Structure formats: structure tokens, C-alpha cells
Amino acid sequence: xxxxxxxxxFRVDGRRPNEMRKLKGEVGVVARADGSALFEMGNxxxxxxxxxxxxxxxxxxxxxxxxxxxxxEYRMAEFSTGDRRRKPKGDRRSTEISLVIRQTMEASIxxxxxxxxxxxxxxxVLQADGGTRSACINAATLALxxxxxxxxxxxxxxxxxxxxxxxxxxxxxxxDSAGGADVTVGILAKMDKVTLLxxxxxxxxxxxxxxxxxxxxGCKAIATYIREVLLENTKRLECQRG
Amino acid sequence: MAATAMDxxxxxxxxxxxxxxxxxxxxxxxxxxxxxxxxxxxxxxTGHRRxxxxxxxxxxxxxxxxxxxxxxxxxxxxxxxxxxxxxxxxMPRMANADIMCVDSKAIKEKFTxxxxxxxxxxxxxxxxxxxxxxxxxxxxxxxxxxLGDARAYYLSTAKNELGVVxxxxxxxxxLVPVSWTEMQCDLTGQIEQRKVAKVE
Numbered sequence: 472x473x474x475x476x477x478x479x480x481f482r483v484d485g486r487r488p489n490e491m492r493k494l495k496g497e498v499g500v501v502a503r504a505d506g507s508a509l510f511e512m513g514n515x516x517x518x519x520x521x522x523x524x525x526x527x528x529x530x531x532x533x534x535x536x537x538x539x540x541x542x543x544e545y546r547m548a549e550f551s552t553g554d555r556r557r558k559p560k561g562d563r564r565s566t567e568i569s570l571v572i573r574q575t576m577e578a579s580i581x582x583x584x585x586x587x588x589x590x591x592x593x594x595x596v597l598q599a600d601g602g603t604r605s606a607c608i609n610a611a612t613l614a615l616x617x618x619x620x621x622x623x624x625x626x627x628x629x630x631x632x633x634x635x636x637x638x639x640x641x642x643x644x645x646x647d648s649a650g651g652a653d654v655t656v657g658i659l660a661k662m663d664k665v666t667l668l669x670x671x672x673x674x675x676x677x678x679x680x681x682x683x684x685x686x687x688x689g690c691k692a693i694a695t696y697i698r699e700v701l702l703e704n705t706k707r708l709e710c711q712r713g
Numbered sequence: 714m715a716a717t718a719m720d721x722x723x724x725x726x727x728x729x730x731x732x733x734x735x736x737x738x739x740x741x742x743x744x745x746x747x748x749x750x751x752x753x754x755x756x757x758x759t760g761h762r763r764x765x766x767x768x769x770x771x772x773x774x775x776x777x778x779x780x781x782x783x784x785x786x787x788x789x790x791x792x793x794x795x796x797x798x799x800x801x802x803x804m805p806r807m808a809n810a811d812i813m814c815v816d817s818k819a820i821k822e823k824f825t826x827x828x829x830x831x832x833x834x835x836x837x838x839x840x841x842x843x844x845x846x847x848x849x850x851x852x853x854x855x856x857x858x859x860l861g862d863a864r865a866y867y868l869s870t871a872k873n874e875l876g877v878v879x880x881x882x883x884x885x886x887x888l889v890p891v892s893w894t895e896m897q898c899d900l901t902g903q904i905e906q907r908k909v910a911k912v913e
Contacts, residue, residue, distance in 0.1 A: 524789075525822045530864070579731075581748060581757055587860065588789065616731055619782040621746065621757035624732025661732035662750070698730045701759045705728050 474634040474646055483645055484513075491629070491641045491689055496609070496700040498617045506618025510610035513643060514600035519610035521618040523590035532589075539585035543573035545607060547596040568604055571667065575608055575628070575657045578666040581621040590620060601647040602630050604655055608667070609693055616701055625697055626666055628657035629689030631682045633674055638682045640689050654679070656686040660694030727763075729756040735778050742773065746780030758782040788815040790824055790857045790866050797878070798826050798868065800851045806830045808847045810855070810868065825865040832858065832869035833908055834876075845894075845906040852879040854910050876910035 475482055482488065492513030501507035504520035511517075527533045533540055545568045576592060592614070594607040608628035615622060632642045634651040647653060652674045657667030665687075674682060729735065735747055735754045743749045744765065746758045756762070760782035767774050790796055790812055798810035812824040833841045847853065854875050855868035870876045877896070880888040886900030890909045897904050 526824060536860070585789070616759050619758050619760075621748070622731040623748070623750070623757065624755070625730060659732065661734065661755070698733075701730045702728050705759055 475637045488637045489640050494696050498704045506614045508610050508613030512606045515606045516598040517596050517606045517610045519594045519614040521614040524585040524588035527589045537586050538582040540589040541577045543569045543592040545569040545594050551596045551599040575667045579622045579626045601642050601644040605630050624659035624662050625694050627690045627693040629686050630655040631686035633682050638685045640685050654682050658690045727761050729762050730759050742775045742777045744777040744779035747778050756780045788818040788820050790815050792857050792859050794857050798853050800847045803843050803847050826868040827865040828868045835871040846908040851877045854878050873911045876908040878910045
């Protein structure tokens with residue numbers, strides 16, 4: 472199948488190779504949580520809720536009492552994939568993504584400021600169309616910022632792939648399942664530090680650098696958008712306060 | 714409101730997001746909501762940037778930069794902070810209490826505290842009778858000694874101004890302090906034993 476039209480250079484969903492899907496971020500969608508956010512990348516839609524910092528509930532999990540314990544739970548709604556039902560892989564995939572999100576967020580949260588407490592991050596995929604991992608990290612960042620949890624920087628994530636000898640930004644489900652390489656990058660936007668880098672399949676060294684560079688550009692664009700959402704929200708809150 | 718005033722003269726450009734550069738650590742000190750990363754001072758929460766000039770006469774002539782977010786952080790007990798706690802259980806050698814306020818700020822989560830027998834008062838600490846000092850339901854002002862064990866903070870009331878500040882008698886009336894060890898019921902006039910705080 473042709474993922475990039477050889478004549479026009481457009482992808483199957485009409486995007487250019489270096490074009491991202493439409494982003495949408497909304498803060499404060501779960502009233503009960505300390506911080507929450509909804510994040511959309513095209514048809515991928517995830518919701519994140521943050522509780523904490525609160526006292527550690529299960530003392531057995533506390534490894535270091537001088538730092539906050541970060542927990543993360545990733546779940547996919549039954550209805551999120553529609554008819555493209557994924558093969559029953561057990562809970563392996565969810566566990567892995569939970570771990571990835573946790574590690575990524577932990578790298579950014581100033582855990583040493585909140586000793587003996589825990590922060591719970593719940594992410595739920597409402598609609599899956601590729602790039603759920605990235606969308607979840609972006610949603611979690613927004614929710615953490617909404618909860619007012621001190622962070623080193625905003626972590627954003629974006630994926631990029633390589634199909635038909637073209638680096639493609641922000642793969643959708645169709646492109647994701649094409650079997651090409653899929654590079655997911657998470658960065659601390661202002662500090663230019665990589666906190667997450669995953670790739671399935673193989674790529675030549677120089678192509679990989681191009682693809683990763685493209686993903687980093689995507690991350691930066693998302694960071695700019697997330698900052699806009701946060702500033703917008705802060706201004707809105709201020710207007711309400713009067 | 715200070716933050717709003719800042720916003721007006723800053724033209725709204727004073728709202729910052731985590732990771733944003735606030736300045737150089739040679740000229741600025743990171744306050745609340747900010748942190749130093751090597752030479753650069755960055756924001757760690759979303760909110761208004763505020764610059765506090767250095768205290769007159771201090772050695773450090775750098776200004777402090779703070780970021781005030783819209784969500785107040787729930788206060789967390791620190792060693793040395795004065796807390797208000799409600800006694801939940803009294804045992805021969807210790808009393809359990811739920812911390813409600815830290816330094817006059819109400820807390821959102823529940824923290825448990827523990828007052829050991831030797832921390833009830835400053836003198837004759839070996840002769841303390843826990844049942845003559847606290848009753849379940851008493852509101853106690855105490856100071857946090859240490860982070861304690863995994864379950865509770867260690868609290869101490871071994872100072873004049875620390876101890877029971879509000880309590881109910883067995884009859885259900887309000888107890889009025891009579892001396893530093895006694896309180897009297899306002900309904901029945903019955904005297905009850907407590908470690909009473911000297912409230913200013």
C-alpha cells in the first residue's frame with residue numbers, strides 16, 4: 472500500500488509528511504481530581520486525572536521516603552478501538568505503557584520537594600488512532616500542571632515513523648500498523664533534554680537521526696500548544712476571580 | 714491582590730509555565746514555584762511570576778523570584794511546624810491524633826500524628842499519665858518533632874503554649890481552662906485533667 476502519494480506527496484489522511492494532526496487540550500475536565508486534562512491528537516483522545524500529592528496509601532510501595540512516589544495507570548476503554556479489535560495481548564501492553572508514562576513524568580516532577588507523599592496519574596484512552604502513548608504523556612503533563620505539581624519542565628511526546636522512504640510525523644493507526652519504524656520521543660521542551668525514546672523495527676543510523684529530529688520538532692510544537700492552553704486557563708481563572 | 718496588581722503593570726506577560734526561564738542564578742534566587750538548574754532559574758508551576766527584593770541587611774543581595782500558582786498546595790507538616798490535631802486514641806504510652814491544620818493552614822489530606830508519653834510536657838516526663846493529659850476528641854496544638862515512623866508524625870506538646878486548646882467534657886459541655894493541668898466543664902462545673910495550652 473502507498474502511504475505517501477508519489478505524485479502529491481500527501482499521506483493517506485491528506486496530511487503532509489511533516490504535518491501533525493490537529494491538537495486539542497482542555498484542562499479541568501474531572502472535577503473530583505486535583506488536576507485533569509483532555510488531550511486530542513486528531514482522532515486519538517485521552518483523558519488524564521492527577522491526584523496528589525497525598526499521603527502514601529500503601530507504605531510497602533514507598534521506596535525512598537525523601538521523594539514523592541509517582542504512580543501511573545494507563546487504561547484503554549473497551550470502545551476506544553472500534554471494530555479494529557486488537558489481538559488479546561493480555562495486560563502486557565497497558566503495564567508497559569503505564570511504566571513508560573510513569574518514568575517519563577517522574578523525570579520531570581520535582582519529587583524531592585514532596586517527601587513521603589504520592590502522586591497518582593490515571594490516563595484513560597477514549598479513542599485510539601495511533602500515538603496513544605504520546606497523547607497520554609501530553610495529557611498527563613497538562614493534568615500535572617493543572618494540579619500545580621512542581622515540574623522541571625513540560626514534558627511532551629510525539630511519534631514519527633519512516634514509510635515509503637519518507638519520515639512521517641505523528642503516525643495514525645493505519646501508518647502505525649504498516650510495519651515501518653515507529654519512533655516515540657519525549658522531551659523536556661525548554662531544556663532540550665530527551666526523557667523518552669522508544670523505537671520498534673530497525674532504521675539506518677542517518678535515517679533514524681532524521682526521524683528523531685522530526686519527532687523532536689513535533690514535541691516542541693506540542694509544548695508551545697500546551698503552554699498556550701495553560702496560559703489561557705490561568706487567564707480564564709483570573710477573570711473568574713475578578 | 715498582589716498577583717493581580719503585578720499582572721496589570723506587567724500587561725499579562727507575567728504568567729509563566731513550567732520550565733520557562735526566569736533569569737540567571739547570579740542575580741536571582743529561586744523561591745517557591747521556581748528552581749535553579751545550574752546557572753538558570755526556571756519556573757516549576759504555572760502561575761504569576763513575582764520578584765521579591767532581598768531583605769535589607771542580608772548578605773545575599775539577590776532578589777527572590779516566586780511563581781504563584783492558582784492552586785494552593787495542600788500544606789504538609791514539616792519538623793518544627795505548629796499543627797492543630799484532633800486526638801483519636803489514647804493509649805498508656807502514647808496518643809494518636811489526626812492533624813487538621815499546619816501553621817494555621819487547613820490541610821486537604823489526612824495525616825496522623827503520634828504524641829508519645831515523654832513528649833507531653835517538659836517537666837517530670839516520666840510521671841505523665843496519658844489518660845490525665847488527653848481524651849479522644851480533644852483539639853491539641855502541638856509541634857512536629859520529626860517525620861516519625863512510616864505511619865505517623867511525632868508530635869510534642871512540651872511547651873507552655875502547646876497542649877489542649879479545645880475540648881468537650883464528659884457531660885458534653887465546653888471545657889474552660891482553669892490551670893495548666895485542669896479544665897472545668899461549663900455545664901456541671903466538674904474538673905477534668907488535661908495538658909492545657911496557654912493560649913495567648
